[in-house]
Amino acid sequence: MKNGEKDIFRSAAEAQQGLCELYRRCGYRHYKMSKFEEYDFYAKNKNFLVSGNVITFTDPDGRLMALKPDITLSIVKNARWQPGGAEKVYYTESVYRPEKDGGEFREITQTGLECVGDLSLYDTAEVLLLAVQSLEKISRDAILSLSHLGFLEGLLDEMKPDEPLRRQILRAVSQKNMPALRALCGKSGLAAADGDRLITLTGLCGSFPETEKELRVLNRNEKTDEAYRTLCAVYEALAAVGAAERLRIDFSLLNDMRYYNGIVFRGYINGIPQGVLAGGSYDRLLAEMGKPSANAIGFALYLDLLERLFPGETEDESVLLSADRDVPIGKVLKEAQTLREQGLRVRVQAVDDGSAAARKLRLTKEGMADADA
Amino acid sequence: MQMLNIALPKGRLGEKVLTMFEKAGRSCPAIHEGGRKLIFECEGTGVRYFWVKPSDVAIYVERGAADIGVAGKDILEEYSPDVYELLDLGLGKCRMCVAGKKDFLDDREKTLRVATKFPHIARAHYARQSRQIDIIKLNGSIEIAPILGLSDVIVDIVETGTTLLENDLTPLETILPISARLIANKAGFLFKNQEITALTQQMEALCENGRDTK
Numbered sequence: 123m124k125n126g127e128k129d130i131f132r133s134a135a136e137a138q139q140g141l142c143e144l145y146r147r148c149g150y151r152h153y154k155m156s157k158f159e160e161y162d163f164y165a166k167n168k169n170f171l172v173s174g175n176v177i178t179f180t181d182p183d184g185r186l187m188a189l190k191p192d193i194t195l196s197i198v199k200n201a202r203w204q205p206g207g208a209e210k211v212y213y214t215e216s217v218y219r220p221e222k223d224g225g226e227f228r229e230i231t232q233t234g235l236e237c238v239g240d241l242s243l244y245d246t247a248e249v250l251l252l253a254v255q256s257l258e259k260i261s262r263d264a265i266l267s268l269s270h271l272g273f274l275e276g277l278l279d280e281m282k283p284d285e286p287l288r289r290q291i292l293r294a295v296s297q298k299n300m301p302a303l304r305a306l307c308g309k310s311g312l313a314a315a316d317g318d319r320l321i322t323l324t325g326l327c328g329s330f331p332e333t334e335k336e337l338r339v340l341n342r343n344e345k346t347d348e349a350y351r352t353l354c355a356v357y358e359a360l361a362a363v364g365a366a367e368r369l370r371i372d373f374s375l376l377n378d379m380r381y382y383n384g385i386v387f388r389g390y391i392n393g394i395p396q397g398v399l400a401g402g403s404y405d406r407l408l409a410e411m412g413k414p415s416a417n418a419i420g421f422a423l424y425l426d427l428l429e430r431l432f433p434g435e436t437e438d439e440s441v442l443l444s445a446d447r448d449v450p451i452g453k454v455l456k457e458a459q460t461l462r463e464q465g466l467r468v469r470v471q472a473v474d475d476g477s478a479a480a481r482k483l484r485l486t487k488e489g490m491a492d493a494d495a
Numbered sequence: 496m497q498m499l500n501i502a503l504p505k506g507r508l509g510e511k512v513l514t515m516f517e518k519a520g521r522s523c524p525a526i527h528e529g530g531r532k533l534i535f536e537c538e539g540t541g542v543r544y545f546w547v548k549p550s551d552v553a554i555y556v557e558r559g560a561a562d563i564g565v566a567g568k569d570i571l572e573e574y575s576p577d578v579y580e581l582l583d584l585g586l587g588k589c590r591m592c593v594a595g596k597k598d599f600l601d602d603r604e605k606t607l608r609v610a611t612k613f614p615h616i617a618r619a620h621y622a623r624q625s626r627q628i629d630i631i632k633l634n635g636s637i638e639i640a641p642i643l644g645l646s647d648v649i650v651d652i653v654e655t656g657t658t659l660l661e662n663d664l665t666p667l668e669t670i671l672p673i674s675a676r677l678i679a680n681k682a683g684f685l686f687k688n689q690e691i692t693a694l695t696q697q698m699e700a701l702c703e704n705g706r707d708t709k
């Protein structure tokens with residue numbers, strides 16, 4: 123079913139509410155957290171954060187506290203589940219961090235969900251579907267770009283570049299910088315065929331059926347095979363509910379491989395230059411935090427980025443009502459109430475101060491009239 | 496069809512790039528009419544060009560005001576904008592160099608004072624050499640810094656080396672070769688994928704032909 127105009131959010135506040143409702147109906151529980159936590163917790167997992175810069179302060183007991191720069195870490199720390207089960211939570215919270223290292227601090231509103239525990243492919247598909255549905259509620263012109271880090275890792279394993287070269291290669295992949303990739307792959311004895319495969323993978327951009335044939339050719343080892351099979355499975359699952367047409371396979375999409383593994387994705391809305399949704403599976407973070415053998419996947423939407431998408435407040439339905447001093451205030455309240463019941467926004471002032479309004483009314487002892495009459 | 500927004504760097508490089516775009520079938524006759532206008536649109540070929548300061552192209556593209564643009568590798572290295580770098584156009588070739596006085600002798604005992612417009616590139620270069628440096632950020636006339644004793648060396652773009660020579664300086668080390676790159680906004684690349692991919696391929700073919708005829 124295509125989205126009708128009325129299914130689409132009209133404001134950031136509506137989006138926030140609607141998204142939470144969407145996640146709640148899928149059985150996700152609301153996760154509410156304090157604005158601050160002990161700094162030590164974030165310091166231990168500093169590399170996972172977008173920026174190492176955190177706003178800190180000392181509490182009365184002398185403990186160093188931090189305004190939360192991230193939600194995921196806290197959710198993972200507190201996640202509890204029964205064997206075979208999972209903790210599924212959603213949140214809408216502010217985080218405090220610079221947009222990139224060295225930048226100024228900002229308060230960023232995030233709405234998102236996390237799924238942590240003994241997960242199966244079903245959970246991955248469910249999270250991807252929710253990501254697609256979230257985007258569709260924001261705009262009809264949305265794309266979810268999808269990658270599997272295992273594929274890239276599998277190809278890099280074949281090439282065995284040293285650490286600095288690997289970093290350079292990954293950077294070139296994330297920029298789709300083919301000339302640089304060609305130069306890097308031609309370097310230091312890497313096999314030409316391996317380089318060609320990496321270049322082909324980086325160049326892929328299209329729906330799953332469009333890229334599937336290439337992926338099958340590029341499939342080389344256990345890691346790439348697992349990635350290929352996972353991508354096939356989630357594509358088929360999403361296709362079954364008519365949500366696959368939003369997907370674009372794009373291997374230039376990289377999340378930090380120290381934490382992320384497997385499926386990673388980013389959501390784009392036509393008209394917004396950055397990704398508005400980011401997510402992926404991060405089993406490696408769980409391992410780092412002492413929860414090996416468990417899985418996790420989740421995503422966050424950056425609601426601040428949607429600001430410019432929604433039409434701003436207009437004065438279309440606004441009325442400025444100025445009332446003479448000799449009108450009983452009870453009558454003023456009543457008249458204003460009557461207008462509001464007709465769906466208008468009514469502001470009452472003693473005099474017309476010249477502020478903007480679609481209509482200006484004046485209330486005197488004789489009754490109501492247009493102000494300029 | 497959606498309009499493709501293209502940010503062109505003002506100046507000689509921009510003119511050359513425009514010629515390439517025109518050869519790739521994206522002409523816009525209005526742009527040759529002269530005057531002070533900075534934005535030009537052509538419905539027929541589906542492009543909107545605008546002239547911006549060369550060092551600003553990456554900003555326009557990163558923030559999505561332009562879908563694609565042409566920026567120097569120097570700017571991309573210095574500011575690391577989050578964009579796709581699709582093609583090396585092979586135009587505007589020069590190199591980022593360390594330069595100093597002809598009789599300069601590097602004394603590793605001392606902190607090296609480096610004057611530059613490109614602090615990030617300079618810092619990264621010396622970090623690779625495990626060298627502590629003192630960055631002096633300047634906005635122009637970098638060449639006089641070593642002469643006046645403001646710095647020991649400079650990190651700057653060298654095209655022919657004439658300016659250096661005239662100021663009694665000489666290139667000491669090449670940090671990286673520089674040329675103009677075709678860059679694209681990451682979201683724009685997804686939503687206008689066919690147009691951008693086709694244009695990139697045409698431009699690439701033009702670059703290769705250019706190399707053959709040289």
